[in-house]
Amino acid sequence: MAELPPFDPFQVLGVEPDADEVVIQLAYRARIREAHPDVAGAAGLETSKRLNVARDWLLDPDRRARLGHPRASGWPQAAPESSAPAGPRRPRHARTRRVFDPQDLGPRTAEIHAFLASIGSLSPDERARVNYSLGDAPPPDLEGYRIYLDPDLWSRSQALRDEVERVWEYGYDEPAPDVPGLGRLLPTGLLVANLYAQWILLESFFREELSGLAVRGVRVADTLALRCTAPWISSIGQRRYGPRQDEVMAFFMAAGELSIDAAERLAQSWRLHLGKDGRGRRSESIGPGVWLPSPPDVPGVYLTSGYLAAVDASRLAPPPGLHASLLPAFYYGVRLTAYVSATGLLDERGRDYVRPWRDAVMPETR
Numbered sequence: 001m002a003e004l005p006p007f008d009p010f011q012v013l014g015v016e017p018d019a020d021e022v023v024i025q026l027a028y029r030a031r032i033r034e035a036h037p038d039v040a041g042a043a044g045l046e047t048s049k050r051l052n053v054a055r056d057w058l059l060d061p062d063r064r065a066r067l068g069h070p071r072a073s074g075w076p077q078a079a080p081e082s083s084a085p086a087g088p089r090r091p092r093h094a095r096t097r098r099v100f101d102p103q104d105l106g107p108r109t110a111e112i113h114a115f116l117a118s119i120g121s122l123s124p125d126e127r128a129r130v131n132y133s134l135g136d137a138p139p140p141d142l143e144g145y146r147i148y149l150d151p152d153l154w155s156r157s158q159a160l161r162d163e164v165e166r167v168w169e170y171g172y173d174e175p176a177p178d179v180p181g182l183g184r185l186l187p188t189g190l191l192v193a194n195l196y197a198q199w200i201l202l203e204s205f206f207r208e209e210l211s212g213l214a215v216r217g218v219r220v221a222d223t224l225a226l227r228c229t230a231p232w233i234s235s236i237g238q239r240r241y242g243p244r245q246d247e248v249m250a251f252f253m254a255a256g257e258l259s260i261d262a263a264e265r266l267a268q269s270w271r272l273h274l275g276k277d278g279r280g281r282r283s284e285s286i287g288p289g290v291w292l293p294s295p296p297d298v299p300g301v302y303l304t305s306g307y308l309a310a311v312d313a314s315r316l317a318p319p320p321g322l323h324a325s326l327l328p329a330f331y332y333g334v335r336l337t338a339y340v341s342a343t344g345l346l347d348e349r350g351r352d353y354v355r356p357w358r359d360a361v362m363p364e365t366r
Contacts, residue, residue, distance in 0.1 A: 009054035009067065016124040016174075021059060025253070028055045034317055108200050112160070115197055118236075119167045127171060129235035129242075131187035132311050133304040139191055140227045142198055148209055153202070160201055164194045177314040179331065185311060192231045199228035234304040241342045242305030251341045252312070255334050258360065260319040266360035267322075267329035270336070273355050275329060302343045309342035310335040333357060 010017060013027040028051060035047040057063045122130070146154055168190045176185040199206075203225070210221040241248040258266070313335040318327060337357040339345075345353075352358075 004066065005053050005057060007050060007054075009057045012050050012054040013058065014174075015058070018124070019058070024055065024058050031317070034320075108203075112197060112200050115200060116163065116167050119164075119193060120170065122171065122236075124172075124174070125240035126235055126238065127189060128174060128240060129238060129304050129308055130192050130232060131173060131189035132185075132308045133192055133231035133235045134188045135303060135307040137227075139188070139195060140224060142195070142202070142228075145202075145206070145209070149202075149205065153205065157198060157201060160197055161194050164197050165190060168193055177311060179314045185314070192235075195228040196232040199225060230300060231304070234300045238301060238305070241309050242301045244302075244305065244342050244344055247344075248305075248309050248338060248341045251337060252316070254361065255313070255316055255337075258319055260321050262360045263319045263322050263330055264326060265363055266333040266356050267326040269356040269359035270329045270333040274332070274336070274353075302345070305342040306339040306345070309338035313338035333360070 010019075013019075013024060013031065015024055015027050019027070032048060032051050035044040035051060057067065142157075149157065173187055173189065176187055178184045206224060207221050210219070210224070213220040215223070239245040314331060316331075316334055318330050322330060333356040337354050340353050
């Protein structure tokens with residue numbers, strides 16, 4: 001019987017313990033392109049060997065069963081980029097936490113406790129969805145209502161915020177990608193979880209305070225409820241890319257096998273058809289990089305799926321040798337296609353947002 005590898009295969013490939021064959025192959029192909037000796041030289045030989053061993057172990061059901069759960073094993077765990085080691089984390093900013101009284105949460109105490117418990121049972125894909133479910137939409141500023149809250153209710157609100165932070169930090173967040181031209185993305189899962197918890201606690205207050213207020217026939221309280229709860233609700237009980245998981249995974253498999261010629265066609269087509277008026281705003285850190293109309297269930301399941309697919313497209317490795325000047329357009333193109341694959345959305349006015357991808361893989365149709 002073969003001995004266990006001297007490293008954690010899950011960590012080497014950067015996949016979760018429940019990753020399926022498609023995810024493993026995708027992760028392997030993305031990393032072997034950068035580590036292959038033909039690209040990285042002699043320095044990549046050892047890394048390539050580790051990647052090959054990791055892939056072989058994870059794709060063999062019998063070998064994989066012997067690995068067990070990587071975080072419970074004796075393998076040394078390297079800290080993810082720009083994050084604390086896996087396991088319990090300390091607050092990002094040292095400060096004194098407010099006293100959290102689990103019985104002093106008002107009439108919806110049981111619902112709040114159930115929500116806090118649900119944070120710890122999120123699957124890795126659900127947690128990733130929560131982290132990027134806000135997309136580019138700015139969150140509501142609940143602290144703007146502080147002057148209307150009595151001191152006791154405000155104190156409970158802040159204590160609940162600290163408790164949500166404490167519970168959230170006991171989970172593990174996958175490293176955020178570094179997007180060319182935009183820098184490292186900032187997951188907003190803690191903010192999304194807190195908005196949901198605060199709405200449970202303060203809904204009665206908001207309903208009363210905002211009663212009678214409406215914009216274009218829509219009650220302001222209903223809009224606030226949607227903004228506080230929809231990002232969380234759209235993330236729970238879903239696969240990583242939601243109802244269109246299979247379409248997105250098929251796209252990622254194809255994108256991971258692009259030749260350099262196809263990648264160049266993708267970048268050049270994006271520049272030609274979308275680059276001039278579709279470059280996107282700098283604030284569009286995890287969107288497709290161009291303006292798109294919103295799916296009908298905004299801000300629901302499909303929109304969250306689209307943003308996470310666009311985030312993951314930023315992790316794709318371009319074909320070796322693709323000129324640096326084409327990299328931004330390449331990433332805009334794959335992010336846009338991933339977004340459309342997850343949402344199933346094309347502009348109702350007839351603009352075809354997947355034209356760059358079609359030009360890349362089906363040049364004869366151009």
